[in-house]
Amino acid sequence: MKFSLQRKQLCIPYFIFLILFVVIPILFILFYAFTDSAGNFSLYSLIAFFTSTNKINVLIQSLLFSVINTIICLLVGYPIAYILASSKAKFNYVVVMLFVMPMWINFVLRTGATRDVLTWIGLNGGQHPYIATFIGLFYNYLPFVILPLYSTMLKLDKAQIEAASDLGCNRFQVFTKSIFPQTIPGVVSAAQMVFMPTMSSYVIPETLSEGKIILFGNSIYLGFSNNQWNSASFMAIIMLAIVCISMLVTRNYTEKDQEGGSSRW
Amino acid sequence: MKKNYRSLFLIPFLLSGLTACSNNETNNKEDTIYVHVLNAEDYMDMSLLDSFSEMIYERDQKKVSIIYDTYDTNETMYNSLKTGKTTYDLICCSEYMVQRLxxxxxxxxxxxxxxxxxKKYTTKYLHSFDDNSGKLNLLGVNNNSGTYTLADYAAGYMWGTLGILFNPDxxxxxxEAKFNNNPEWKDLSYEERKEKLIETFSSSDGYSFLWDDLIAGTQSIKDSMRDTYAIGNFEVFKDxxxxxxxxxxxxxxxxxxSSxxxxELxxxxxxxxxxxxxGFEVDSGKNDIVTQKIGVNVAWSGDAVNSINxxxxxxxxxxxxxxDIVELYxxxxxxxANVWMDCFATPLQNNESYYSSDEYKYTLEFLDYLSSPDNAIANVYYNGYTSFITSNSSSDEIDNAMLAYMLYSYDFSDGDEDEDLSSYETYDITPFFNIDENIDSFSVDLSYVSEALLEEEVDDRVFTFSKDENGEIKILIHYDPSSFEGRLLTAQYPERSDTNTLYVMNDYGIQNDKIVSMWEDVKVNPLPLWIVVSLLTFVILVLGYLGSxxxxxxYKLKRRKRLRALNK
Structure with missing residues (x-):
């Protein structure tokens, strides 16, 4: 009895935190999304969003950016994570840290530095906005791919892999039939960690493309900064909906393996 | 001002709202009078806040404390005022925002x-009390209580122009290759090209040159709807x-x-x-042009002063x-050009008693304190912008302090009457200083500004301004346009010849939303056709696959059922 009371008390700070910083903001967004500037209920923002070619255009572009960035990050991050997890060297942990270390530096500063480096190697956003933006996105989200994959791969069932090769699989088949299926939870959570942040990223496209590329996050900011709270809030709702959809789609894959690394990250 | 620092919107308001509330509560506990001021970041010499409190304490034996908050963009300030969570006694923002409010x-x-x-020291060019000739007087205001102009609501702080900052080198x-291939430029030497470039930007083709392929990829423009709209306006209506x-x-x-x-045009x-x-920028351009990432920047004059420095x-x-001096012009x-003005205004308070309170009294006192020439110079010295506060045509050292400051900073001549001035070029800034027509001459002694205000080496030059053959007192600064001081001067003040072409921009009012969507059209890149087509085919293929x-x-299930039925 005493224990349960204590536990309840322990929950109070978290509860307050959730209410203040999760529930209330979402209610605010919902309120603004479905009202007009005078505060009356209105579907104007909804209609305006789906009839505006610009906004649909930005949405599709952001989705494309997210998909491409996710694929690139996975393609690069997967082998790195595999090598790090399977080699027995003692400095593995250090290498992982090296990949993760940039994340400790302030995000805006880091992007500013990326901009200088890109200018220095001749890939400035003025002339190559798309390349510069992709490099920035890739660089910023690669650690988010490596970490979950690395922790999943540490738990790879070595016996199963050995069994697969013993039973006649060539190396490619070992990968497709044994290793990859085992790492799917990690891949899914890695993809989730990259997909949505890419779509809503604001500083990276703004800074690295010199303001020439507008993603969904920038578009929302444009609305807020021009006092269009209602339509901007509706766009935030759209973003939220996309998060929910992507969670629903990937739910089946993450649930299969409760002990997998995905739950850690 | 006019900085548009990137911001996270909501949380700062909430927090600043909370602090403002708690400040109000403490008001009653002590006898300190709090004056809440909201201004843009990095815009005021903060030592003035304390010196104001000291001055009041010595004079009235009252404790006045200035609570000074800052914001990053006019729009965030507007939002925080609109939500009504914060109460300020005095705000400072751009003229269009004052107009909207x-x-x-x-x-x-x-x-x-x-x-x-x-009233005594503000420049009549911008804020006129006698007639409607000032720029602030041009901005109309219509609200419940009647028809006004901004001259009734706003007291100017800093002003400037939106022009072009460039690095010819x-x-x-x-x-270079493009210049070498261009028939108009290829036969010119480097120095001649430089001169021609400076001339081109100053000419009526200045904005059009931004569209020119010759400088493609070196120029950045403002990522700010209003300012870039203004540039577009000059280009569309050039003829x-x-x-x-x-x-x-x-x-x-x-x-x-804004029809x-x-x-559309x-x-x-x-x-x-x-x-x-x-690219587009709002705050990185002033650094990028110094670090030589870009060569041309559409810039606000205050930022230009900063970059040149x-x-x-x-x-x-x-x-x-x-x-390695980066020579910026x-x-x-x-x-x-567009002339912008950042002004102080007092937000409306709901209770009438406020207007007889000490809070309100000291708010206006503070505003007036900032308007004394000494303090205006302190602010100009701090932020490099151009103050509304100017000089009157008198020989009094405080009355003409701002002019003394300009002469101290920029004039190359030694002030003697027998000096041969023909070797200098002159820059005429007469319209921005208040000249009394009844005065025949006045003299400006620089020692007060250099010694008492700036605490630098004493400059004992004395300049005398007197009526010329047309019976007019002209304020001419002797300078060299390509020198460092000369380049700063041209950024800080427009010239007399520009005065007739400096325009003020109203708040767009009901057309604002249309201009926002125009701005979206400009900034959003349309998807290339092949991407749209391939996306569509992809979707159709996936749906077709799933469907089939x-x-x-x-079909298989049906056949199985049929077979089962047959077997039975």
Missing amino acids: ANEGLLHTLDFSKLPNY YVLTNN YYLNTDDSYNKRNEKFND DETI IKNKLIELKSNIF RGYYADDDWTIVRD YTIPEIG YKLIRM
């Missing part, structure tokens, strides 16, 4: 009889501005044209411009000159 009835008119310093070396005989007010109306057709021009530029000095205290195209898969399954 006044139109919405959120401001209280200023009682200028309580602002003697401001960067442009010429970076695009009009060049050939018209219309009065200033008519031209100013044209400058404020649907104009928006400007949109197309800006989309064209977008493909030619390096940083291109010249190696350290932040501006004492050590760089070895600021100019206003002959066709015209289902159909085949249904």
Whole structure:
């Protein structure tokens, strides 16, 4: 009895935190999304969003950016994570840290530095906005791919892999039939960690493309900064909906393996 | 000001709202009078806040404390005022924002009889109390309580122009091949090219040159709807501005044209411009031009002063000159420019008793304190902008302190009457100083400014200004346009010849939403056709695959059932 009371008390700070910083903001967004500037209920923002070619255009572009960035990050991050997890060297942990270390530096500063480096190697956003933006996105989200994959791969069932090769699989088949299926939870959570942040990223496209590329996050900011709270809030709702959809789609894959690394990250 | 720092919107408001509330509560506990001021970041010499409190304490034996908050953009400030969570006694923002707030009835008119310093020292070019010739007087306000102009609501703080800041060396070396192939430029030497470039930007083609392929990829423009709209306006109506005989007010109306057709025309021009530029920026441009990432920047004059200084000095205290000076020039195209003004205004308070309270009294006192020439110079010295506070044509050392400051900073001559001045070029800034027609001459002694105000080496030059053959007192600064001081001067003040082409921009009012969507059209890149087509085919293929898969399954199930039925 005493224990349960204590536990309840322990929950109070978290509860307050959730209410203040999760529930209330979402209610605010919902309120603004479905009202007009005078505060009356209105579907104007909804209609305006789906009839505006610009906004649909930005949405599709952001989705494309997210998909491409996710694929690139996975393609690069997967082998790195595999090598790090399977080699027995003692400095593995250090290498992982090296990949993760940039994340400790302030995000805006880091992007500013990326901009200088890109200018220095001749890939400035003025002339190559798309390349510069992709490099920035890739660089910023690669650690988010490596970490979950690395922790999943540490738990790879070595016996199963050995069994697969013993039973006649060539190396490619070992990968497709044994290793990859085992790492799917990690891949899914890695993809989730990259997909949505890419779509809503604001500083990276703004800074690295010199303001020439507008993603969904920038578009929302444009609305807020021009006092269009209602339509901007509706766009935030759209973003939220996309998060929910992507969670629903990937739910089946993450649930299969409760002990997998995905739950850690 | 006019910085648009990137921001996270909501949380700062909530937090600042909380702090403001708690401050109000403490008001009653102590006898300290709190005055809440909201201003842009890095815009005021903070030592003035304490010196004001000290001054009041010595005079009235009352404790006055200035609570000074800052914001990053006009729009965030507007939002925080609108949500009403914060109460401020005094705010400072751009003229269009003051106009919007006044139109919405959120401001209280200023009682200028309580602002003697401001009334005495503000430049009549911008804020006129005698007639309607000032720029602030041009901005109308309509609200519940009647028809006004901004001259009733606002007390100016700093002002400036939107012009072009450029680095001729960067442009010429970076695009050298293009210049070599251009028939107009290829036969010119490097120095001649430089001269021609400076001339081009200052000419009526100044803005058009931004569209020119010659400088493609070196210029950045403002990522700010209003400012870039203004540039588009000059380009779209170029013929009009060049050939018209219309009065200033008519031209100013044209400058404020926000009809649907104009928006469409400007949109197309800006989309064209977008493909030619390096990028959009609001706060990185002033650094990028110094670090030589870009060569041309559409810039606010205050930022230009900052950049020119940083291109010249190696350290932040501006004492050590760089070895590799980045020579930046600021100019206003002959066709015209937007003049912006940052003004103080007092938000409307709901209870009437406020206006007889000490809080309100000291708010106005503080505003007037900032308007005394000494403190205006302290602020100009701090932020490099141009103050509304100017000089009167008198020989009094405080009365003409601002002019003394300008002469101290920029004039090359030694002030003696027998000096041969013909070797200097002159820069005429007469319109921005208040000249009394009844005065025949006055003299300006620089020692007060150099010694008492800036605590630098005593400058004992004395300049005398007297009526010329036309019976007019002219304020001419002897300078060298390509020198460091000369380049700073041209950024800090427009010249007399520009005065007739400096336009003020109204708040767009109901057209604002249309211009926002125009701005979206400019900034959003349309998807290329092949991407749309391939996306569509992809979606169709996936749906087709899933559909046919289902159909085949249904068919198989049916057949199985039929077979089962047959077997039975």
